[in-house]
Amino acid sequence: MGEGRVPFSAPVWAVAITLPDFRGKNQHVNNLEERIAGCFAYSMNGVPPEYGSDEMLALSAYHQWLATGAPMYPDKPIYGRGFPAPDEPAEEPDYARGEAAYQENCSICHQNDGSGHYENGEYVFPAPWGDGSNNWGAGIARVETMAGFIYQNMPLGQPRSLSDQDAWDIAYFISSQERPQDPRYTGDVAETAERFGPTFHNRSLYGQTREHDGHVLGDHDNFGEKGDLKPWNVGMPRFENLSEE
Structure with a gap:
């Protein structure tokens, strides 16, 4: 932004x-x-x-x-970095409340089905879920990260206008939708969730079962509208895939 x-x-x-x-x-x-x-x-x-x-x-x-003027290797947090999450909500994030809040505050730009607004060959407003969205390996797939982004930035032009509860509920609803597969996918969602859980997926809903329909999130081999593309440098040492002289 x-x-x-x-x-x-x-x-x-x-x-x-x-x-x-x-x-x-x-x-x-x-x-x-x-x-x-x-x-x-x-x-x-x-x-x-x-x-x-x-x-x-x-x-x-x-x-x-x-980054001009910023201190190298600062000894305190950098102002404006990341998506600081709002305070913990009074109630546990809820799918139904989140869906209602999304339709009221977000769908005008991101569409009811989360497909975003695509015009003249580019996204005017990105898709928060579905084939055109970020994949399950993106940081914003984590509920707390999504809640922080929503609270700090959304709706567009109205930062911090949503309540903490609404931000968490919308984040939970969006994070409960399908999106392209994590590029680190091993072929088994449970195995992938376990492998990357300690550093990442323990804060997302990846591999979990949605209560309202029994769907296991991330249990698929769909890598999105770009097809089965696994970026060559994901999860690899920098020079691993370069050919030898």
Whole structure:
């Protein structure tokens, strides 16, 4: 949002001053290029630019420019980083309440079925679930992360206008919908959820059964509208897939 300049909308520039660093998501030290590639692979459900390409260098340079003046390896949290979740709700997040709040506050942009608004070959408003959405490996697939983004940024132009309860309920409803498969999928949803649970999926609904219809979330091999594409750099050491000289 705002070309990466809006506080609390996951401005990725913050990693330009904290990387290289170990990342639990892929269990090794990541640099800035790999962190950007992860956004393409998970949050955009796509294939990232190759390392060293003009596009990747341009993105890296832009992130570093956005971080101008910020202290390297800061010893306190960076203002505006991430999606701080709202306070814990008075009641447990609820699917039915979330659906009603979504229809009232979100569907005008993101559609009743969560398909987003697609026009002239691009998304004007992204799809919060379904084939055109982020995949199950994206950070925003976690309920608390989605709640934080909604509370801090939505509805568009009205940040922090929703109650804590509404933000959690809408997040729970959206997070209970299907989306493309996690690129780290092993072929078995329970195995994948267990493997990546300690660092990621223990905070999402991936592999859990929806109470209202018995559907097991993530139990499929659908990688989205782009087809069965698994980004070459997901979960791998940076140079593992480069051919030997």
